Amino acid sequence: MKVREAVAGDAEAIAKVSVDCWKTTYKGIVPTTYLKNMSYAKRYKKWKKQILIEDVQTYVGQKENGEVVGFCDGGPVRKENLHETFELYAIYILEKAQGQGIGKSLLYQLVSDMTDRGYKHMIVWVLEKNDYRRFYEKLKGRLYGKDEITLEGERLPMVAYTFSDLSALRKNLL
Ligand SMILES: CC(C)(COP(=O)(O)OP(=O)(O)OC[C@H]1O[C@@H](n2cnc3c(N)ncnc32)[C@H](O)[C@@H]1OP(=O)(O)O)[C@@H](O)C(=O)NCCC(=O)NCCS
Numbered sequence: 001m002k003v004r005e006a007v008a009g010d011a012e013a014i015a016k017v018s019v020d021c022w023k024t025t026y027k028g029i030v031p032t033t034y035l036k037n038m039s040y041a042k043r044y045k046k047w048k049k050q051i052l053i054e055d056v057q058t059y060v061g062q063k064e065n066g067e068v069v070g071f072c073d074g075g076p077v078r079k080e081n082l083h084e085t086f087e088l089y090a091i092y093i094l095e096k097a098q099g100q101g102i103g104k105s106l107l108y109q110l111v112s113d114m115t116d117r118g119y120k121h122m123i124v125w126v127l128e129k130n131d132y133r134r135f136y137e138k139l140k141g142r143l144y145g146k147d148e149i150t151l152e153g154e155r156l157p158m159v160a161y162t163f164s165d166l167s168a169l170r171k172n173l174l
Pocket of ligand 1: 025090097125
């Protein structure tokens with residue numbers, strides 16, 4: 001397994017991981033119609049642009065046979081006005097590849113990169129009903145606040161975790 005920075009040519013693979021993960025992770029949480037309407041093509045369009053944004057760093061986890069099984073990305077905080085903080089926008093590992101340390105390795109690379117860019121803290125938003133939020137709790141994330149998003153007219157509560165010390169977070173990711 002290799003973790004490396006994403007390049008433009010990874011957009012298709014990332015789009016596929018993203019759609020497949022949404023469907024397995026958010027079944028029963030996100031409205032079925034929304035999940036059904038997700039497509040590789042639409043996500044590809046988004047990722048093709050996103051990978052090229054200079055402020056946004058994207059990493060992929062790739063198996064020896066070349067298959068991309070996970071990714072994460074982060075950049076400037078989208079909503080709050082938080083000093084020296086970057087936001088983890090997304091981290092998704094295909095179900096079949098979960099629990100093998102890939103999530104931690106990806107996040108380690110992103111946090112290291114963001115530390116080098118001068119960031120001191122991290123925030124991440126996660127759907128309240130998503131059990132995988134325990135990943136952030138294990139890493140000692142502190143509950144920061146609540147919000148919600150509306151998908152297909154359904155309001156979905158979200159919670160944010162903050163990590164005030166990136167070097168401590170990096171140690172927990174080793
Ligand atoms: C959450 C996710 C990124 C973690 O990546 P991963 O490669 O599966 O996790 P790792 O193997 O690196 O394990 C990291 C640690 O988190 C723990 N963990 C992961 N998911 C967990 C869960 N659902 N409940 C409890 N602990 C969990 C692991 O037990 C492990 O702990 P350890 O280091 O003490 O053994 C991955 O499982 C995933 O993509 N989940 C679905 C998508 C998702 O919910 N993403 C986050 C949305 S914001």
